Amino acid sequence: MNKVPDFRAxxxxxxxxxxxxxxxxxxxxxxxxxxxxxxxxxxGLTALIERALSVKF
Structure with a gap:
């Protein structure tokens, strides 16, 4: 007897x-x-980076 595969939706x-x-x-x-x-x-990113690099410690 062959078993029929059980397909789900x-x-x-x-x-x-x-x-x-x-x-x-x-x-x-x-x-x-x-x-x-x-x-x-x-x-905006260029200005942000330039401002960050110009910070004096």
């Missing part, structure tokens, strides 16, 4: 969830890169 969902999470993480990284690469953020 959510079989294979973990792979899809990992794929969606990976795409979401890549999209978030792209948005953060665009924000960090913007001129306003670059100018």
């Amino acid at each position: 959510d079989d294979g969902m973990a792979t899809i969830e990992y794929a969606i999470a990976t795409l979401a993480a890549a999209a978030l990284a792209a948005v953060l890169y665009l924000v960090i690469d913007s001129e306003a953020v670059r100018a």
Whole structure:
């Protein structure tokens, strides 16, 4: 007698969830890169570093 495999409705969902999470993480990284690469953020970070380096001890 052959045993019929017990398939659940959510079989294979973990792979899809990992794929969606990976795409979401890549999209978030792209948005953060665009924000960090913007001129306003670059100018702010440069000013902050220059101010920190010019502190007299």
